[in-house]
Amino acid sequence: MSRECICSQEKIYRVTFDGGNSGFYTVDFCENCYLQEDKKWITRVEVIQN
Secondary structure, eight states, rough: OOOOOSSSSSSOOEEEOOGGGGGGEEEEEEHHHHHSSSSSTEEEEOOOOO
């Protein structure tokens, strides 16, 4: 499952979370949303190259 933050800024981080029984999922974030995100369940962070 892949999602992205709801703002209209450029997405620069692809973050993989451990969703427990639901499995892993990814979310693409802009810098502002990434800085505000709870990082407790993050398993991987990638910088998206444009």
